[in-house]
Amino acid sequence: MAYASLLNLTQTLEQIPHSDGQCQVLHQTEEQIGRSLLEKKINHKKNIETIRCLEGRIRVAAYEAEDIIESQIDISDQIVSDSRNHCEKCVEFRRHNLAKKYENLQKVIQELDSISEQVVNMKDRIDVENLPPRNPFPAGSLTFGSSNNSDMVGFDDDDLMQIKDRLTGPPSKLEIISIVGMGGIGKTKLARNVYDDPLIEYHFDTRAWTTISQEYNVQKMLTNLLGSTKYHSNIENLDEKLHKYLKGKRYLIVLDDIWDTKAWDEVQRLFPDDNVAVNAGSSSAIHHLSCLSPEKSWNLLHQTVFGEECCPCELEEIGKEIAKNCKGLPLALVVIGGLLYKGKRTHDYWMYVKQNVISAVIGTDDQFMEILLLSYNHLPHHLRACFLYMAVFPEDYKIRKSELTKLWVAEGFIKPDRSKSLEAVAEKYVEDLLDRNMILAHDRSYRGKIKICSIHDLMRDLCVRKAQEENFLHLFDRHVKYFPEGTYNQRRVSFRSDIYGHHLEDIYGSHVRSLLYYSWDLFNEETSFPTSFLLLRVLDALRIHFYEFPVEVLELVNLRYIVLNCIGTCELPASISKLCNLQTLIIHHGGYLNVANLL
Structure with missing residues (x-):
């Protein structure tokens, strides 16, 4: 995240109308580091520890400089205000703090100078520049779980036909079909292709699909199922309404991504057994998805990289070896295929990818995650x-x-x-x-x-792991009962559950730039909204119910992006103009969505 932190610092510096000498020197230094990072394609395998150390230093220094500059602007404004109010002691106190910040900024400049010299002098380049896309069928079209794509990815036509035959056979009692297999093997894709098949659509009176996930919510599950059947209702007695709606119908229900049998236990009683019902879900007949053979693995990799084009003869043998080393997992194949698709189609580059895939498979028990990590390490x-x-x-x-x-x-x-x-x-x-x-x-x-x-669960696992390793993000979910050391220094915080009675101000410091809420049970009516994050840029509070526009937000003058949910009076105050950096304002009000893009 070194490059992103430098880019943030650049934008902060460019917002200063009259920058002093320190800021100008800082700007020149961070631009030099940024250019060096982009110009040098470093061999990650040989320099991985050096790179991690450098990127960590860059990130910390850039964040510190950004904090100093933004709070420095605030102090300067306060000095002017104190002078107008003839508060000499206040002015002196502010000036002392400002001088201290200049001193700290000089230390940051020295650290960045040291980093810049080390980056410039790094050797052992490897040429892995990207090519412009040449594939008329881009790799991104192979979308796992996509409802608008019928490509068969990760399984045979036989898999599809076996499940279709079972579902459309003579009516019988309630039946359950479980699709099982390794992560990334294509279970959701197979279920989606069955669900969207015209014959299946014709055969069943009604169909519904919901995704359960690890942290499921029964109320949400029922709401999704009823919504998927086009049945509209309020949220009361959803279980009774679902059972009544399905009663006497031939129905197909798909419960995707079940991690815990408790989730199935919560809903199975709701599915009527009228000797005409068939259900694809979780536990009677088991359909195993197997890993792809080397031949089918190569076919999938070839399709991902070349579409309908032919593979150059000099790359075919290497490509087949790469495919074989992906262990027959479709997700690994299409991710590595995406890496090859965006890279040079040369013998040297493909050999480089092949060796990295082999190292990933041999080097760790978590082979699949290491293969996916290659795609991240080669991201621009x-x-x-x-x-x-x-x-x-x-x-x-x-x-x-x-x-x-x-x-x-x-x-x-x-x-x-x-x-x-x-x-x-x-x-x-x-x-x-x-x-x-x-x-x-x-x-x-x-x-x-x-x-x-969206993002595949396994790719998201990689995403979360890397985000936490690099202090890019702190996730607050139901499993977090305490706050790890360093939490106060987080830049981004995403909430998945309530905050257990803690005050946000006690948990996170002034460094926070983003607060995003993704749980409906975060606050009650008596909970005050956090206003101590004066440097906050992003506030997504859609899942917090406000009865009127929270005027406290207007004190957060650095906000660029705001999402609010007002269920009562929601008139924008004239003082909204105080938010001079605001780019996007989204307000949900009484079921209506108002979006203002202020860029």
């Missing part, structure tokens, strides 16, 4: 923060591209391009991650533009 610097940001969202979350790009812009991840808007650049980043099969497409417009995306 400008995409790394964007990819790790996917860890902000809950498991199986469907992410609107418009939401994602606005968040990336507000976070400062997007490098300005004079010929394009920031959001247009961000959209290209989304497509690049899709081409690499790092994220998945779930819905596209009739023009082929991505509308909704």
